[in-house]
Amino acid sequence: MGRSPCCEKAHTNKGAWTKEEDDRLISYIRAHGEGCWRSLPKAAGLLRCGKSCRLRWINYLRPDLKRGNFTEEEDELIIKLHSLLGNKWSLIAGRLPGRTDNEIKNYWNTHIRRKLLNRGIDPATHRPINEAAQDVSTISFTASAVYKEEEKPAGGFEGKDAKSPVHERCPDLNLELKISPPSQNQPEPLRTGGGSLCFVCSLGLQNSKDCSCRIAGIGSTSGSNGSGYDFLGLKGGVLDYRSLETK
DNA sequence: AACGAGATCAACCGCGGGATT
């Protein structure tokens, strides 16, 4: 694929954004909306490359961002999602309203990794460290690495639990990853009143920017089932492996 | 108070891949 530089590097600012630059970017996007990042800097009078503008907006200036510490609930959700999706930070962020992929990625690397290591869990494989060391063929996409909240090891996976196959820790999730053509048997909770959800929502990613049915108000809020997160829609049953694919 | 080490996080970089020409 042929590529051209994303911007004229010689005439762009780099490094931390100033208040003035932020204001320019915010007011431009308020007036014209997001998109066309390549031409935005020039149009907004910013000496930045489009990429930089996009990043600044997405990660810092967007009005719907939830700043502040992650809650314990968010922590556990991130861990669960990571065990399923691996380092697909954008997908994980799609399940955490107000959080950005960059923020989650940083939080993972600084906090959660350590947290898991303290529990005796390998953050890459989500399996007990001893076991992970023995089984080098494990991939992080394994859904079986998810464990139930009530089974969270208090002080790491010790004793017999540390030797148990991981999939036994979440029998209730009834996870079955498979590669298949689009299924006609979507889990019941993903359907609303006989209507159909967009593909993104069918993945349980109702908050994703890629959700095409939020306009219709079908899948616009996470936890729309009213009882917290329906983790990737797994309450309902089978997770189609297609949902784990990225573009 | 001064310093160094470690932690944090905003921002950059390079690349993959869909869309368009």
Next chain:
DNA sequence: CAATCCCGCGGTTGATCTCGT
């Protein structure tokens, strides 16, 4: 069908902050 454009992603860097000595 190939070339090009552009967006978005994940990995990494480096400046700044915090904490212990």
